[in-house]
Amino acid sequence: MRPQLIFAIVFAMLVGLSFVTGQIDPYYYTVIIFIGINITMATSLNLINGFTGQFSLGHAGFMGVGAYVSAIVSTYLTTHGMAAAGTSGDLVLFVALILGGLAAALTGLAVGIPSLRLKGDYLAIVTLGFNEIIRVIIQNVDFKIAGTSYVGGARGFAVPQLASFLWVFGIALVTIYFVENLINSTYGRGFLAVRDDEVAAEAMGVNTTGFKVRAFVIGAFFAGIGGGLFAHFIQYITPDNFTFLKSIEIVVMVILGGMGSTYGVILAAIILTILPEALREFSEYRMIIYSLMLIVLMISRPQGLFGAMTPGKLFRKSKSSPQKV
Amino acid sequence: MGELLQQLVNGISLGAIYALIALGYTMIYGVLRFINFAHGDVFMVGAFAGYFVANAISHVLPIGSVGATVVVFISAMAICAALGATIEYLAYRPLRTRPKLTVLITAIGVSLFLEYLSQLLFGATPRGFPEIISNEPFIKTKLVTVNIVGAVVIITSLVLMYALRIVVMKTKIGTAMRAVSFSQQAASLMGINISKVITFTFMTGSALAAAGGVLYGASYPSIDPLMGILPGLKAFVAAVLGGIGNIPGAALGAFIIGIVESFIGGTFLSTYRDAIVFAILIGILIFKPSGILGRNEVEKV
Numbered sequence: 042m043r044p045q046l047i048f049a050i051v052f053a054m055l056v057g058l059s060f061v062t063g064q065i066d067p068y069y070y071t072v073i074i075f076i077g078i079n080i081t082m083a084t085s086l087n088l089i090n091g092f093t094g095q096f097s098l099g100h101a102g103f104m105g106v107g108a109y110v111s112a113i114v115s116t117y118l119t120t121h122g123m124a125a126a127g128t129s130g131d132l133v134l135f136v137a138l139i140l141g142g143l144a145a146a147l148t149g150l151a152v153g154i155p156s157l158r159l160k161g162d163y164l165a166i167v168t169l170g171f172n173e174i175i176r177v178i179i180q181n182v183d184f185k186i187a188g189t190s191y192v193g194g195a196r197g198f199a200v201p202q203l204a205s206f207l208w209v210f211g212i213a214l215v216t217i218y219f220v221e222n223l224i225n226s227t228y229g230r231g232f233l234a235v236r237d238d239e240v241a242a243e244a245m246g247v248n249t250t251g252f253k254v255r256a257f258v259i260g261a262f263f264a265g266i267g268g269g270l271f272a273h274f275i276q277y278i279t280p281d282n283f284t285f286l287k288s289i290e291i292v293v294m295v296i297l298g299g300m301g302s303t304y305g306v307i308l309a310a311i312i313l314t315i316l317p318e319a320l321r322e323f324s325e326y327r328m329i330i331y332s333l334m335l336i337v338l339m340i341s342r343p344q345g346l347f348g349a350m351t352p353g354k355l356f357r358k359s360k361s362s363p364q365k366v
Numbered sequence: 367m368g369e370l371l372q373q374l375v376n377g378i379s380l381g382a383i384y385a386l387i388a389l390g391y392t393m394i395y396g397v398l399r400f401i402n403f404a405h406g407d408v409f410m411v412g413a414f415a416g417y418f419v420a421n422a423i424s425h426v427l428p429i430g431s432v433g434a435t436v437v438v439f440i441s442a443m444a445i446c447a448a449l450g451a452t453i454e455y456l457a458y459r460p461l462r463t464r465p466k467l468t469v470l471i472t473a474i475g476v477s478l479f480l481e482y483l484s485q486l487l488f489g490a491t492p493r494g495f496p497e498i499i500s501n502e503p504f505i506k507t508k509l510v511t512v513n514i515v516g517a518v519v520i521i522t523s524l525v526l527m528y529a530l531r532i533v534v535m536k537t538k539i540g541t542a543m544r545a546v547s548f549s550q551q552a553a554s555l556m557g558i559n560i561s562k563v564i565t566f567t568f569m570t571g572s573a574l575a576a577a578g579g580v581l582y583g584a585s586y587p588s589i590d591p592l593m594g595i596l597p598g599l600k601a602f603v604a605a606v607l608g609g610i611g612n613i614p615g616a617a618l619g620a621f622i623i624g625i626v627e628s629f630i631g632g633t634f635l636s637t638y639r640d641a642i643v644f645a646i647l648i649g650i651l652i653f654k655p656s657g658i659l660g661r662n663e664v665e666k667v
Contacts, residue, residue: 173640292474328485329479332475333475339469340472
């Protein structure tokens with residue numbers, strides 16, 4: 042089936058589903074929304090970590106930039122301008138998300154360029170450092186425009202509720218569609234080439250630097266939008282929502298799902314959002330289970346639980362192929 | 367002037383603790399070429415080991431006596447040496463031939479595991495560390511005060527660093543360590559037991575981190591399961607600043623980071639302290655990735 046067709050069908054289903062979300066118990070509704078946001082976050086991180094092979098531990102930083110910038114925009118618009126003129130919340134959210142995503146993309150550019158000379162563990166630590174720098178900066182920003190408080194430093198920032206089921210899953214769908222199409226295009230093979238063998242890719246004329254920066258910028262853009270949705274759903278954000286532990290949580294989704302497997306990562310995002318809720322009474326064991334899972338997985342199955350599976354391959358008899366990480 | 371001098375003293379004492387952690391990072395990087403993310407958490411376990419040992423022996427050797435302090439140090443170091451060897455054996459050894467990224471992810475896993483297992487076992491609330499080293503002033507002038515604990519921190523870490531230097535430069539296992547860090551393959555062809563050297567490196571590095579943990583507990587009297595994260599990261603920055611894989615470099619970098627952090631803490635930028643340390647890391651990696659004392663490595667295809 043053509044991807045456009047799948048996209049259209051899934052989108053139609055989402056629109057249909059969005060009519061019944063009002064009947065869902067608020068608790069389950071929250072979990073469902075978080076699934077959607079986590080899918081966006083994990084799919085966009087997968088572009089950087091999985092497809093381009095640049096191990097980033099700073100995704101929550103981009104998410105934070107997107108969350109705060111979009112929250113500033115929407116708060117400004119709802120208190121000052123458009124809402125008063127009778128414009129709908131959806132338009133406000135759209136503008137806010139786009140600006141939040143662009144701000145995060147700009148941050149991605151700022152992180153990507155200096156990080157290009159680094160590989161593997163160094164890159165991981167530097168992105169983690171950027172994550173912390175972003176968090177510390179947010180913690181120290183606090184300003185007022187015409188009596189309304191913005192950002193609020195460590196206290197937190199109240200955000201209007203605008204994100205709905207359709208928004209969250211629509212964005213998740215767009216992210217998946219964009220990343221999948223990008224990777225499967227002729228152009229997108231460059232990302233995989235950088236991951237598989239940087240030196241060989243360079244020798245074949247692939248602009249490895251350019252691809253790495255693009256991966257960071259695109260990944261950060263969608264992470265920023267995901268952050269914006271997060272802010273406009275939970276309505277109250279603090280810098281502590283975006284520590285590097287959050288980054289690690291997203292990284293775990295990507296690794297568990299299998300780096301470079303969009304479907305695996307989506308599945309992992311769903312499982313890892315539901316699992317902690319289902320195991321709420323064992324919540325103190327959650328991180329212990331996560332960490333043991335990481336260790337055991339790396340030793341026994343480094344390609345992740347779902348490896349390079351696609352829905353098609355699940356039902357076909359698998360041919361044994363050499364395994365790579 | 368007096369305030370600046372005081373900041374300098376505090377910075378050196380903080381740097382001495384960072385140095386003990388940074389040495390472990392740099393030694394492990396030297397032999398295995400990978401960043402042991404869990405090293406900061408070994409430091410935390412060291413502090414907790416010190417805490418429990420000090421309380422357990424308090425009715426035999428009162429807290430604050432020299433005997434008790436020595437016992438606390440030795441047992442914390444021994445516990446962490448065993449822990450380091452166990453981590454290496456269970457988590458890193460099966461991955462020795464795998465890609466670096468796999469090992470890095472495992473290290474993150476080990477780090478989280480230690481943090482949250484400790485949180486489960488010891489609780490998340492910070493605990494007061496027993497005053498095993500007195501907080502009385504040791505030198506007190508008009509300009510500057512050095513507490514006994516500050517002096518002990520600096521002296522202990524200098525002694526341990528000197529001991530490490532002797533081990534690395536003068537003993538057989540130290541020579542083997544240097545050989546392995548130079549070329550693992552060649553060392554193994556010369557009959558060096560690589561696994562033994564790696565285990566020994568982990569044990570030494572972890573024991574030093576444990577000593578750092580106890581000193582940290584003694585000078586900043588509260589410990590909690592997540593206390594290892596930031597000192598661990600800062601010690602890593604120190605190791606990179608000095609040139610990772612280079613032992614004197616790690617110590618030098620640690621003192622620089624400690625002093626810089628202490629000075630920043632006294633200015634209007636104090637809330638940005640952690641961010642500035644990371645900015646230093648990014649700066650070094652961009653402009654001089656080999657660090658102050660490190661040597662350049664050429665990438666071969």
